[in-house]
Amino acid sequence: MAEYAAPGQPGSVVSYLDRYDHFIGGEYVAPAKGDYFENPTPVTGRAFTEIARGTADDVERALDAAHGAARAWGRTSPAERANVLNRIADRMEQNLEALAVAECWENGKAVRETLNADIPLAIDHFRYFAGVIRAQEGGISQIDQDLVAYHFQEPLGVVGQIIPWNFPILMATWKLAPALAAGNCVVLKPAEQTPASIHVLLSFIADLLPPGVLNVVNGFGVEAGKPLASSSRIAKIAFTGETTTGRLIMQYASENIIPVTLELGGKSPNVFFSDVASSRDSFYDKALEGFTMFALNQGEVCTCPSRALIQSSIYDSFLADATERTKLIKQGNPLDTDTMMGAQASNDQLEKILSYFDIGRQEGAKVVTGGERADLGGDLSGGYYVQPTIFEGDNKMRIFQEEIFGPVVSVTRFDDYDDAVKTANDTLYGLGAAVWSRDGGTAYRAGRDIQAGRVWVNNYHAYPAHAAFGGYKDSGIGRENHKMMLDHYQQTKNLLVSYSQNAQGFF
Amino acid sequence: MERIALTPAAADLIRRLREENGPLMFHQSGGCCDGSAPMCYLAGEFRTGASDVHLGDLVVDGEPVPMWMSGKQFEYWRHTHLTVDVVPGRGSGFSLEAPLGVRFLIRSRLLTDEESLALNK
Numbered sequence: 001m002a003e004y005a006a007p008g009q010p011g012s013v014v015s016y017l018d019r020y021d022h023f024i025g026g027e028y029v030a031p032a033k034g035d036y037f038e039n040p041t042p043v044t045g046r047a048f049t050e051i052a053r054g055t056a057d058d059v060e061r062a063l064d065a066a067h068g069a070a071r072a073w074g075r076t077s078p079a080e081r082a083n084v085l086n087r088i089a090d091r092m093e094q095n096l097e098a099l100a101v102a103e104c105w106e107n108g109k110a111v112r113e114t115l116n117a118d119i120p121l122a123i124d125h126f127r128y129f130a131g132v133i134r135a136q137e138g139g140i141s142q143i144d145q146d147l148v149a150y151h152f153q154e155p156l157g158v159v160g161q162i163i164p165w166n167f168p169i170l171m172a173t174w175k176l177a178p179a180l181a182a183g184n185c186v187v188l189k190p191a192e193q194t195p196a197s198i199h200v201l202l203s204f205i206a207d208l209l210p211p212g213v214l215n216v217v218n219g220f221g222v223e224a225g226k227p228l229a230s231s232s233r234i235a236k237i238a239f240t241g242e243t244t245t246g247r248l249i250m251q252y253a254s255e256n257i258i259p260v261t262l263e264l265g266g267k268s269p270n271v272f273f274s275d276v277a278s279s280r281d282s283f284y285d286k287a288l289e290g291f292t293m294f295a296l297n298q299g300e301v302c303t304c305p306s307r308a309l310i311q312s313s314i315y316d317s318f319l320a321d322a323t324e325r326t327k328l329i330k331q332g333n334p335l336d337t338d339t340m341m342g343a344q345a346s347n348d349q350l351e352k353i354l355s356y357f358d359i360g361r362q363e364g365a366k367v368v369t370g371g372e373r374a375d376l377g378g379d380l381s382g383g384y385y386v387q388p389t390i391f392e393g394d395n396k397m398r399i400f401q402e403e404i405f406g407p408v409v410s411v412t413r414f415d416d417y418d419d420a421v422k423t424a425n426d427t428l429y430g431l432g433a434a435v436w437s438r439d440g441g442t443a444y445r446a447g448r449d450i451q452a453g454r455v456w457v458n459n460y461h462a463y464p465a466h467a468a469f470g471g472y473k474d475s476g477i478g479r480e481n482h483k484m485m486l487d488h489y490q491q492t493k494n495l496l497v498s499y500s501q502n503a504q505g506f507f
Numbered sequence: 508m509e510r511i512a513l514t515p516a517a518a519d520l521i522r523r524l525r526e527e528n529g530p531l532m533f534h535q536s537g538g539c540c541d542g543s544a545p546m547c548y549l550a551g552e553f554r555t556g557a558s559d560v561h562l563g564d565l566v567v568d569g570e571p572v573p574m575w576m577s578g579k580q581f582e583y584w585r586h587t588h589l590t591v592d593v594v595p596g597r598g599s600g601f602s603l604e605a606p607l608g609v610r611f612l613i614r615s616r617l618l619t620d621e622e623s624l625a626l627n628k
Contacts, residue, residue, distance in 0.1 A: 001535050023559065030555065037606070053606070059551065071601060079546040097577035103597050104600070145601075161520045164539070164540045164599070165540065165541065165599060166539075191540075191553070192597055193597050193599060193600045194600055220605050220606045221598075221599050221600050221601040221602070221605060221608065222601045222602065223602055223606060225599075225601055226601050240537055240539075240540070241538070241539065241540045241541060241542075241599060241600060242538040242540050242541050242542035242543075242544070242600065243536055243538040243542065243577065243580075244534045244536035244600070245536065245541070245599075245600040245601055246516065246538070247553070248546075248548075248552070248553055248601060251553070253556055262541075263539075264539065265538030265539025265540065266539065268537075285540070285613070302538075302539040302540075327516045346596050346597050346598075347594065347596040347597075348594055348595070348598055348612065349597025351594040351596065351610075352543060352612060355612060355613065355615065356543075357615055358614070358615070359587065359615040359616070362615075362617050396583070398583065398584065398587060398615065401543045401583040402537060402542065402543050402574060402583075403537070403538055403540060403543065404543070405540065405542065405543075409613075428537065428579050428580060428583070429538065449574060463574065474537070474538065474579070475538070489537040493622050502597055
């Protein structure tokens with residue numbers, strides 16, 4: 001076990017500055033209105049830095065910088081851009097611990113996750129898009145003997161990106177890496193709950209990018225996010241968040257006739273067929289871990305397996321074993337490498353989770369374990385901690401239908417295959433899902449029948465860059481990860497060329 | 508009989524936001540991050556349409572603040588009564604109150620049989 005010193009404390013691997021301005025045109029720029037807001041750590045609830053409170057003027061300035069850089073950046077060779085992305089990845093790797101501790105302190109998540117998942121995945125993501133942009137090919141189509149269609153990919157230009165707070169650096173990377181690889185310039189607005197760790201990242205990589213290619217404007221949604229999303233000077237807007245803001249962003253985009261990609265969450269079913277329990281072997285152990293994945297990142301994952309569907313014939317014994325596994329989750333100081341579950345990201349997030357404990361109980365759901373706020377004592381008493389919680393109930397209950405975004409799983413049973421698929425699909429959302437079975441046929445059919453963009457089969461919460469991620473139904477539009485993501489950041493240019501010397505014959 | 512209500516603290520916040528911004532509306536969100544939070548906008552900022560349900564009006568000093576939810580989401584929420592409250596915090600999304608360091612929050616209870624008969628007929 002090791003416990004990292006808090007940022008800025010003696011022996012810490014990273015320090016935050018007392019204040020962060022906007023990063024515009026390759027330099028730090030004070031906010032036009034001169035205002036800042038405090039950024040608390042969820043670990044203790046106390047503020048540790050202050051952040052520029054951006055407004056429309058700052059967004060305009062960032063757009064000026066981005067447009068100033070767009071032509072030159074868009075004309076760099078794929079090899080040049082790939083090199084930049086690879087260098088970013090190298091710098092991140094050299095500073096992995098610092099980034100991991102910074103992210104932990106800002107978001108409240110356990111440092112073992114940032115060390116082993118968030119930051120390594122972000123590093124790999126930059127390398128992946130460095131690879132695919134070099135391998136991307138246009139097309140040549142011979143329409144007839146003398147007419148040829150050439151298809152080129154061209155960057156969109158300047159794009160806007162609004163980042164969520166649950167994986168501040170990884171989610172920024174998911175949007176940045178493909179956008180930069182494709183030759184776009186970016187104006188990025190981090191979430192107001194986690195506005196600072198991206199600046200730690202910038203402290204390591206800013207010199208690698210030409211000024212204006214990446215601009216970061218901090219601030220609140222209504223003051224900085226809205227001017228960005230509604231700007232007539234962006235060619236695309238990408239957003240991760242919830243449905244109402246997603247719709248609002250689509251409305252703004254419709255005014256400017258620009259594309260959107262939206263990732264709006266889910267209520268992901270984790271389906272356990274009875275054959276999972278045919279033997280108490282390592283696979284059974286893996287399935288129990290799969291159930292417990294609802295607690296990863298304190299449940300603050302759009303694909304949190306927040307509904308567990310267990311076949312009736314194994315329901316009681318499997319749930320009992322899964323509950324024991326859940327009780328082994330070690331909560332504690334997020335900076336301790338033994339800690340498995342840290343703090344919720346903000347006070348309002350904590351309050352929302354508690355409000356769902358309330359309505360869950362009122363609706364008659366049974367609390368199997370947890371169901372309360374957790375007080376971890378000492379300095380951590382001011383932080384936002386919740387017990388890992390298992391509810392038993394019915395799929396029609398609100399706790400089965402709304403994304404609680406906490407370490408809460410709602411469990412119900414199913415009788416047969418059709419019942420499983422029906423319940424799994426009885427939701428507004430379709431982002432993630434999982435199927436657990438030793439029978440390849442059952443797993444395949446269920447994986448195809450569940451209406452979700454990502455169905456894990458016999459695993460959960462793996463996010464390799466080369467696997468497409470995105471939602472069916474109300475979970476959004478478009479995909480992230482995978483080389484297909486480049487399409488969301490590129491225009492198609494068709495050059496239709498006649499090599500004939502003769503008139504077409506109309507006039 | 509109403510499906511929605513608000514706490515005195517939420518009413519105070521609505522007064523303040525209305526004074527600073529003008530007439531308001533709410534749209535109840537779903538999904539991740541700040542999902543399940545009621546979003547407060549300038550009236551008309553968010554375009555409601557045929558897919559939305561008007562849950563009712565929150566009346567503050569005689570002035571109504573209409574509250575909406577998508578119809579699909581309403582099907583899963585219609586058995587509950589919703590009270591708009593406010594807590595310290597920092598929501599994302601474009602809701603007007605976030606810069607003040609507070610966040611609107613929904614508190615729910617089951618509709619009584621009598622309410623359910625009247626409101627869900």
